[in-house]
Each structure stands twice: as structure tokens, then as C-alpha cells.
Amino acid sequence: MNMCFLFRAGAVAALLTLAGCASSPGGSIYVPIGGEASRAPEPPRTTGESQEPKVWRKSEQPEVVEPAETAPDTSAPSYRDSGESLSPAALSLVREADSLLRQGDAPAAIARLERAQRIAPRSAEIYFKLSEAYVASKQLGSAEQFTLKGLSLAGNDTSLQRAGWMLLADIRRARGNVAGADQAEARAAAL
Amino acid sequence: MKKSNRTPRSNKKSPRKSSNSGRRPWFWRFFFRASAIGLVLLAGWMIYLDAVVTSRFEGRRFEVPSRVYARPLELYDGAGISSGALERELQLSGFRKGDGDKAGSYRRNGGHFVISTRGFRFPDGEESRRKLALNIYGDRIRDFSVRSGDASPIVRLEPAQIGGIYPSHKEDRILVQLEEIPALLPTALMAVEDRNFYDHFGIAPLSIARAMLANIRAGQIVQGGSTLTQQLVKNFFLTRDQTLLRKGNEALMSILLELHYEKGDILETYLNEVYLGQAGTRSINGFGLASQFYFGESLKDLDVHQIALLIGMVKGPSYYNPRRHPERAMKRRNLVISEMEEAGLIESARAAQARGLPLGVSERPSYSENRYPAYIDLVRRHLARDYREADLQSEGLRIFTTLNPAIQYAAEFAVTDVLPRLSRGETRKALEAALVVTSKDSGEVLALVGGRDPNFAGFNRALDANRPIGSLIKPFIYLSALAQPERYTLITPVLDKAFTLEFDDGQRWQPKNYDEKERGEVQLHKALSHSYNLPAVRVGLDIGVNVVKETLQAFGVTSDISEYPSMLLGAVAMNPVTVAQMYQGLATSGFNTPLRTIREVTDANGEALTRYSLEVDQVADPVAVHLVQYAMQETMQEGTGKSAYYTVPDELALAGKTGTTDDGRDSWFAGFSGDLLAVAWVGRDDNGPTSLTGASGALPVWSRFMAQVPQHSLSPVVPDGVNYYWVNGERQALTREHCDNARLVPFISGSEPTQEVSCSGNLQRRIKGWFEGLFQ
Numbered sequence: 001m002n003m004c005f006l007f008r009a010g011a012v013a014a015l016l017t018l019a020g021c022a023s024s025p026g027g028s029i030y031v032p033i034g035g036e037a038s039r040a041p042e043p044p045r046t047t048g049e050s051q052e053p054k055v056w057r058k059s060e061q062p063e064v065v066e067p068a069e070t071a072p073d074t075s076a077p078s079y080r081d082s083g084e085s086l087s088p089a090a091l092s093l094v095r096e097a098d099s100l101l102r103q104g105d106a107p108a109a110i111a112r113l114e115r116a117q118r119i120a121p122r123s124a125e126i127y128f129k130l131s132e133a134y135v136a137s138k139q140l141g142s143a144e145q146f147t148l149k150g151l152s153l154a155g156n157d158t159s160l161q162r163a164g165w166m167l168l169a170d171i172r173r174a175r176g177n178v179a180g181a182d183q184a185e186a187r188a189a190a191l
Numbered sequence: 192m193k194k195s196n197r198t199p200r201s202n203k204k205s206p207r208k209s210s211n212s213g214r215r216p217w218f219w220r221f222f223f224r225a226s227a228i229g230l231v232l233l234a235g236w237m238i239y240l241d242a243v244v245t246s247r248f249e250g251r252r253f254e255v256p257s258r259v260y261a262r263p264l265e266l267y268d269g270a271g272i273s274s275g276a277l278e279r280e281l282q283l284s285g286f287r288k289g290d291g292d293k294a295g296s297y298r299r300n301g302g303h304f305v306i307s308t309r310g311f312r313f314p315d316g317e318e319s320r321r322k323l324a325l326n327i328y329g330d331r332i333r334d335f336s337v338r339s340g341d342a343s344p345i346v347r348l349e350p351a352q353i354g355g356i357y358p359s360h361k362e363d364r365i366l367v368q369l370e371e372i373p374a375l376l377p378t379a380l381m382a383v384e385d386r387n388f389y390d391h392f393g394i395a396p397l398s399i400a401r402a403m404l405a406n407i408r409a410g411q412i413v414q415g416g417s418t419l420t421q422q423l424v425k426n427f428f429l430t431r432d433q434t435l436l437r438k439g440n441e442a443l444m445s446i447l448l449e450l451h452y453e454k455g456d457i458l459e460t461y462l463n464e465v466y467l468g469q470a471g472t473r474s475i476n477g478f479g480l481a482s483q484f485y486f487g488e489s490l491k492d493l494d495v496h497q498i499a500l501l502i503g504m505v506k507g508p509s510y511y512n513p514r515r516h517p518e519r520a521m522k523r524r525n526l527v528i529s530e531m532e533e534a535g536l537i538e539s540a541r542a543a544q545a546r547g548l549p550l551g552v553s554e555r556p557s558y559s560e561n562r563y564p565a566y567i568d569l570v571r572r573h574l575a576r577d578y579r580e581a582d583l584q585s586e587g588l589r590i591f592t593t594l595n596p597a598i599q600y601a602a603e604f605a606v607t608d609v610l611p612r613l614s615r616g617e618t619r620k621a622l623e624a625a626l627v628v629t630s631k632d633s634g635e636v637l638a639l640v641g642g643r644d645p646n647f648a649g650f651n652r653a654l655d656a657n658r659p660i661g662s663l664i665k666p667f668i669y670l671s672a673l674a675q676p677e678r679y680t681l682i683t684p685v686l687d688k689a690f691t692l693e694f695d696d697g698q699r700w701q702p703k704n705y706d707e708k709e710r711g712e713v714q715l716h717k718a719l720s721h722s723y724n725l726p727a728v729r730v731g732l733d734i735g736v737n738v739v740k741e742t743l744q745a746f747g748v749t750s751d752i753s754e755y756p757s758m759l760l761g762a763v764a765m766n767p768v769t770v771a772q773m774y775q776g777l778a779t780s781g782f783n784t785p786l787r788t789i790r791e792v793t794d795a796n797g798e799a800l801t802r803y804s805l806e807v808d809q810v811a812d813p814v815a816v817h818l819v820q821y822a823m824q825e826t827m828q829e830g831t832g833k834s835a836y837y838t839v840p841d842e843l844a845l846a847g848k849t850g851t852t853d854d855g856r857d858s859w860f861a862g863f864s865g866d867l868l869a870v871a872w873v874g875r876d877d878n879g880p881t882s883l884t885g886a887s888g889a890l891p892v893w894s895r896f897m898a899q900v901p902q903h904s905l906s907p908v909v910p911d912g913v914n915y916y917w918v919n920g921e922r923q924a925l926t927r928e929h930c931d932n933a934r935l936v937p938f939i940s941g942s943e944p945t946q947e948v949s950c951s952g953n954l955q956r957r958i959k960g961w962f963e964g965l966f967q
Contacts (some may be wrong), residue, residue: 024808029906030273030331030902030903030904031298031840031842031843031899031900031902031903032273032329032330032331032901033273033330033899033900033902055404058243064938066394075828075841076906076934076935077820077821077824077825077844077846078824078844078905078906078907079817079821079906079908079909079915079937080906080907080908080909081908081909083907083908087268087269088266088268089265089268089269089270089344089345090266092343092344093345100435107802108315108316110804111314112315112343114633114790114804114805115265117272117632117805118265118630118631118633118635119265119267119345120629121363121633121866121902121928122196122632122865122908127807130805134279142806143513145782145806145808145809146807148782148807148809149807149809151911152780152781152782152813152908152910154907154908155908155909156909161911175460184782
């Protein structure tokens with residue numbers, strides 16, 4: 001691995017950390033237990049707390065159309081333009097992983113990142129971080145896959161996309177896939 | 192300690208004849224020879240007994256079963272869990288309701304919890320003791336804080352032990368170690384059975400005398416004379432005949448045992464070995480299993496009166512069987528409590544209170560601590576790839592699984608609640624089900640139900656019921672097609688019209704729709720969401736059965752897939768876990784994630800042996816998968832999965848697919864939300880017909896499950912290279928949002944229609960749309 005590669009991986013890492021910190025709270029639709037609470041085994045509402053507000057959060061999706069339509073039999077299939085951002089809990093695990101990586105303990109960093117991934121499975125940042133940890137442990141095949149997975153969740157976040165494509169280019173080059181690397185670089189440049 | 196290498200020697204071997212032929216009288220010669228033979232025989236016999244007893248003892252002593260843990264619950268702001276589920280989880284992990292200050296206790300006030308953790312050593316580091324406070328609001332954790340201990344925004348609870356992997360021979364057992372046994376048990380046991388246990392050398396002639404005396408005084412047999420060591424030896428060899436020879440052997444072996452081993456080792460082995468009852472052909476050995484069998488509780492949780500009952504039963508497990516002879520057992524138990532009191536082990540008040548309690552025996556015998564037999568079965572099979580069964584049973588490994596008890600609870604409830612309502616008469620009794628739940632993006636198996644009785648450790652349908660998957664195959668047919676955007680888009684018209692296929696051998700095949708209707712041209716997305724057979728077969732044949740087969744294989748199907756066209760209607764047998772594996776890739780935009788039940792295995796000292804890491808592997812183009820996900824969401828909103836929303840809140844966006852085979856022999860449903868993927872199967876073990884379809888059998892089970900778990904909606908990120916357009920599908924043209932027949936559909940870039948139709952009709956809608964646009 002050449003110095004340039006390491007430098008760029010570092011730059012990507014720094015960018016990711018920034019991205020993780022900077023992104024605003026995501027708009028994921030979280031749906032608590034609902035439906036026929038009477039038949040559910042365990043009514044989710046605690047006793048005597050009827051003032052508990054319902055937190056149905058509506059999606060921010062542009063295509064959720066005509067809420068007032070008379071025949072709302074069909075709501076359109078859902079999608080989103082960007083992935084989710086990291087919660088403080090996941091971010092704290094990513095930070096731990098970062099410091100473990102700096103100490104050269106990639107396996108421990110991976111364990112932390114997997115915990116973070118379980119908490120925030122739809123955040124592109126986590127997968128890029130995992131990729132970084134796999135680069136550090138010289139498992140470039142896994143690193144490439146995690147980068148691709150991260151890219152699939154980057155949505156329209158240009159800085160995340162660019163970070164991902166650059167990371168992918170470096171990994172592919174290190175694996176000897178020059179054409180693939182060039183392709184990825186071109187994608188990054190086009191953003 | 193090493194295993195003894197000595198092998199049993201034959202005691203029949205004759206000694207070498209003495210060549211020392213003197214002129215002594217014959218009598219002396221005979222005496223000398225006889226004693227020599229006798230001595231050699233005895234020595235040989237001792238060596239033999241020694242080998243037997245040590246090998247038996249060693250074999251037992253080192254069999255420490257593997258402990259299997261559920262996934263630890265992670266507590267942090269925003270974590271999704273209901274108050275009830277958190278309380279259940281705490282109890283499962285051994286927390287007690289209390290002040291919340293003592294380690295291992297919690298306090299709950301509505302949605303407010305204060306929890307004092309005990310700390311736990313995880314393979315990746317120590318989770319220290321902490322006192323936590325949090326509120327649950329709308330099924331989410333809020334205001335999480337660490338009140339004492341190291342500050343952290345996220346804390347793991349100690350994981351619940353959900354089972355063990357025990358030796359599989361007939362004598363099931365739950366091994367206990369001295370340090371985890373309540374102190375009262377061994378001391379009371381000694382008080383009753385062997386007062387001088389720590390002083391004698393295996394046999395205690397004095398005890399026999401004292402026992403006789405005590406028995407005479409009590410007017411009945413209250414004490415036995417044999418030592419715990421002797422009882423252990425007796426248990427090892429399980430012959431109960433009262434012959435002198437056996438008594439002699441027993442005494443010799445007891446002395447040999449005491450020569451070799453520490454008292455503590457002998458006591459521990461005794462506690463794990465003693466015979467305490469019979470369950471059919473299986474014997475109940477050891478206090479650990481007996482505690483489970485009679486009380487359904489862990490040994491460490493037993494109360495004084497329960498401990499006393501078990502100790503009392505040592506004397507005669509069938510005579511004092513508390514289920515069959517409760518009065519006898521009660522009398523014996525109270526006697527033991529009195530002995531405990533007399534020996535100063537418990538206070539008089541406590542003894543009196545204990546004597547007043549009922550036996551506390553559970554009604555139904557519970558045989559093992561494995562609460563989740565189907566899940567543990569899958570864990571075992573995964574472990575079998577890397578570990579020898581013998582090591583799992585005896586090396587005391589610690590296995591950290593991915594089981595989520597709250598999700599498992601919901602899954603079991605869904606099956607047991609819904610199944611009895613699905614059918615009538617004979618079929619109802621025969622109806623069986625399986626349910627697999629995985630975490631969508633990590634591939635972790637969170638819950639597994641293997642049949643209608645989740646506690647029954649028998650045929651595991653989630654793993655062993657290989658059944659044709661029916662229409663569950665269709666998303667893969669259309670995925671293969673949509674991966675060729677120059678030929679297929681979601682609005683491509685496909686023909687819903689009967690046809691006959693003639694094979695070379697003259698055989699004919701005539702596929703039909705489930706409702707036996709034909710609709711002419713339908714758009715591809717509708718053909719999938721409504722699960723029409725004829726278009727699926729036509730599209731499949733058009734792109735090639737082998738291409739569909741390759742898609743399936745890419746998504747992780749390893750079993751044989753025939754290349755007959757009938758495969759396009761799901762004539763491929765799979766078990767529910769394989770289906771879950773296959774659908775994982777669809778749920779995660781084309782990334783295969785190997786299903787995992789184990790995160791980590793450590794040895795008895797907590798050193799990591801194997802880690803099973805998260806893996807992802809891109810097996811399909813995310814753009815094509817996104818299109819299929821669109822149609823699978825449509826299935827839930829307009830198609831065959833619509834009825835899910837009778838049960839599931841409307842806000843929860845889902846994607847899924849039904850599957851039905853001939854005469855309702857198999858009813859399938861596979862689907863996912865933002866967090867979870869679940870596959871349900873309903874059918875009969877005898878493969879008999881039912882009146883069910885995927886929508887009326889498996890779907891109710893699936894949606895009942897989904898409705899119980901707080902989770903995120905499915906809202907897939909639009910991948911690079913996909914754009915949404917308002918289109919008029921019938922005209923195969925772009926249109927405007929508020930026009931007639933307008934539908935927002937994703938297209939792989941470049942495959943969208945080129946011409947545009949002007950907005951026709953419905954002026955009212957257009958005006959409404961215009962105003963909406965104005966005030967947005």
C-alpha cells in the first residue's frame with residue numbers, strides 16, 4: 001500500500017467523521033406498536049399513562065400524495081432520497097472504533113462498528129467506517145463490499161457519495177483493479 | 192487433571208508360577224500360592240476399580256456444557272422497546288424487581304425505569320456496573336442517563352442465558368458449579384446425609400452407627416449411613432442390589448475416589464450426579480435438572496422449602512415423588528427443614544415459615560432450560576460447522592447468539608395466537624407453522640418458531656420442512672427481467688393469457704392463474720403485486736429459466752433447482768430459513784448477508800475463539816432491486832398482501848410477497864419493514880391440502896407478528912441510476928402528477944418512456960392539485 005492511498009483513506013475517514021457529526025437528524029418513520037392493542041399480548045402503553053402522546057411521525061417523502069383524498073386506498077410505495085444519519089449512541093461507538101483503529105486494533109474496531117451498525121443499519125457512514133477498518137486489517141475484498149453497501153445508502157448526499165467513490169477507487173487500485181478504480185474516480189469527479 | 196491412561200486389566204490373569212520348588216510341606220506351598228494368587232487378584236481388582244472409578248469421575252467432571260446467551264439489550268436514547276418488553280427482558284436477564292439500587296435490581300414506575308446493572312464481561316470488553324435511568328415514551332427510550340458508574344451514551348445489559356448445550360446421552364443434565372449453588376444446599380445436604388463429609392476418607396463406620404441411633408430415636412428412617420462419596424459411587428454404577436459384594440466394591444471405590452480427588456470435586460460431582468427422579472425413560476440426575484424438572488426454576492433461585500424438598504428426595508426419589516405422593520413428600524420435606532434448623536443453618540422463624548409453605552412443585556414437568564428449542568437447534572447446526580459436538584458439550588464454551596427475546600416472544604405469540612383461528616375441523620388440528628425473523632441489514636436471526644408449540648423440541652419446521660415455495664419465486668423472475676432495462680420496466684405490458692407448453696417428449700404443460708381468470712395485458716408491477724401466474728411464467732420463459740435459476744443461486748440458494756418451467760411457479764422446495772436467506776438480498780437492495788445466529792464463541796475463561804462477523808456481498812444491481820421493492824410495497828398496499836393492514840398500523844410501510852402451492856398445501860409469506868425480515872409458513876406435516884392461501888394462512892401470522900414490534904418503516908434509498916417519473920402506464924407515457932392514471936414509478940435511467948401524454952380529464956383533480964401546489 002502506498003502512502004498516497006493511506007493518506008486518502010485518512011482523508012476520507014476525516015470527512016466521514018465530519019459527515020457523521022454534521023448531518024442533521026434523519027427523518028426515518030418510526031412506528032411504535034399499533035393496531036389492535038386489545039389483542040396484542042402486551043399493550044405497549046403503560047398503565048395510567050393515557051396522556052402519553054402518539055408519535056406517528058409522517059414521512060418527509062415528496063410523493064406521499066393527497067392526504068385529503070377521498071379514496072386513500074392506496075398510498076404510494078415509499079422511498080427516500082438519503083440514508084439516515086447517525087444517532088449519538090451510534091456515533092459514540094464509531095468514535096471508540098476510531099480510537100481503536102488509531103491504536104492499530106482493527107478487530108476491536110470492527111466489533112464496535114458492528115454494534116453501531118445494529119443501531120444504525122441504514123447509515124452509509126457506518127459501512128464506510130467498516131470498510132476503513134477492513135482496509136486496516138488488509139481485507140480488501142470485504143472493504144470493497146462495505147464501501148458498495150455504504151454507497152447504496154448514500155442517496156443524494158454528494159459529499160458522502162464522493163467519499164464513497166474515492167474510497168472505492170483506492171481499494172480497487174490496491175486490489176489491482178485499475179479499470180474499476182478509474183471508473184470509481186470518474187464517478188467521484190462527476191459529482 | 193489428565194485422564195487416566197490405565198486400562199482395566201483382567202483380574203483373571205494367573206500369576207507366574209513360582210519356580211522355587213522347595214521341600215516344604217504341601218500345605219505351606221499351597222497356602223503361599225493361594226495367598227499370592229489372592230493378593231495378585233486383589234491388587235488387580237483394585238487397579239481395575241481404580242481405573243473404572245477414575246475414568247468415570249474424570250469423564251463426568253470435565254463435562255461442562257456450553258452456555259448460550261441471547262443478544263444483550265442495548266440501552267440508549269432512541270432505542271425502540273416497549274415498557275412491557277423491557278421489563279420482560281430484565282427478568283429474563285435475572286434482574287429482580289426492587290429498589291433499583293442493588294446491583295441486579297430494577298424499579299419501574301409506569302414508563303420510568305431505574306436499573307442497577309451487575310456488569311458483564313463481553314468478549315469485546317467489560318461492561319462495568321452502572322445505575323441507569325430512562326423513560327419509555329412511544330415505545331422508545333428517552334432521557335437515558337447513567338446515574339452512577341462510568342458515563343456512556345449506550346449501555347449493554349448483561350445477556351440472558353437462554354440455554355445450554357448438554358451431553359446428548361439419555362441422562363440430560365444441567366450442570367451446576369459449586370460457586371453458583373446456593374450455600375444452603377450443600378451444607379443442608381451434609382447435615383442430612385453425611386455430617387462428617389469433610390473428615391472421613393470415603394467411608395464412615397461411625398456414621399452408620401449414628402444413623403442407626405438417630406433412626407431409632409425418630410422411630411423412622413431419617414438418616415442413611417453411607418457417605419456422600421459412597422452414594423456418588425453407587426450413582427455412577429446404578430446397581431441398587433443390596434449384596435455384600437457390591438457394598439464391598441462401593442467401599443473400596445469410595446476410598447479410591449477420596450485418595451485421588453479433593454472433597455470439593457467430589458461434592459460438586461455428587462450434586463450433579465445424584466439420582467432424583469424419572470421422566471419416562473430418562474433419569475433426572477443432578478440438582479440442576481431436578482430443580483428445573485420439579486419447580487421449573489434455576490437452582491440458584493430456589494427458596495429454603497424447595498431446597499429442603501430436593502434434599503429430602505435424595506433418600507428415595509420415587510417414594511417421595513412430590514407429584515405422585517405429595518403428603519409423603521411434604522412430611523419428608525418438613526423433617527429436612529427441621530434438621531436444617533437443628534443444625535443451625537436456618538433460624539427457627541424461617542424454618543417455621545418454610546414448613547408452612549406448599550410444596551411449590553410446578554404442574555407440568557419442565558425438562559430443560561432451553562426455552563427456545565427451535566432456535567437453539569439452529570445455533571447447534573451453525574456451531575457444528577466449526578466445533579466438535581463433544582467440545583460443545585464439555586468444554587464450557589460461551590456462545591453469544593443473536594436471539595432477541597422480545598422478538599422471539601412476539602413471534603411465538605403470533606403463531607400460537609393466529610394458527611388456531613385459521614382453519615376448521617380436522618385441518619385445524621393438523622395445521623402447523625414456522626416463522627423466521629431476521630434483522631434486515633445484518634442478517635442476524637432474531638427469532639425462530641419451529642411449530643405450533645414453540646416449547647416442543649421436536650421437528651423443526653423452520654429448518655427441516657422443505658416445501659415448494661410457490662409464488663415466493665416471482666420477485667426473482669421479475670428481478671431477472673428488470674435487470675434488463677432495455678426489455679423490461681415496471682410498466683411493461685405483460686400478457687396474462689393462457690398458453691400450452693409442449694415438451695420434446697410430447698408432454699404438455701398448461702399453467703393457470705390462481706383465480707383461473709385471464710386479464711389480457713397487465714403492467715409488470717401489477718402482475719407481480721397481484722401475483723398473476725401466467726405473466727410470471729411468460730416473462731420467466733422469455734428471459735430464460737436458467738437466468739432465473741442463476742439469480743436464485745446468487746441470492747444464496749444452494750439446493751438443487753430444476754430447470755423445468757414449472758420452477759417458475761415455485762416448484763422448488765425450500766425451508767423457511769433458506770427463504771429468509773434468499774429474501775435478505777431483496778430486502779437490502781441486492782446485498783447478500785449470510786444469516787447468522789452467533790456473534791461470538793469464547794472459551795470458559797472468556798477468551799474469544801471465533802467471531803462471526805457481518806458480511807455483505809453485492810449479488811444484484813441495486814437499481815433493479817429497488818424496482819422489485821417498489822412492486823413488493825405495492826403488494827402490501829394494493830395487491831395480495833393488502834389484508835396485512837387490518838392488523839398492522841397504516842403508517843408502517845412494508846414490502847412482501849405471498850406464496851401458495853396446489854390445494855393450499857403450503858401457505859407462505861415473506862416480507863420486510865425497515866428493520867425486520869420475516870418469513871412465515873403454514874401447512875400440514877403430512878403435506879395434506881388446506882383451504883388456505885398465502886394471504887389467508889401465512890400472512891395473518893406474519894402481520895400479527897409485525898404488528899407487535901415497534902420498528903421503522905421500509906423506505907429504501909433511491910440508488911444512483913434510478914429516477915421516479917409520473918407515468919400513465921396504460922399509454923406507456925410520461926404524464927403529470929394530477930392527471931388521470933398517473934402513477935409515480937421508478938425507472939432505471941434511460942428506460943423511462945419518451946413520449947408524454949397531455950393531461951386528460953378530471954379537471955377537479957387538476958384544480959385541487961394546483962391549489963395544493965400553491966399552498967405547499
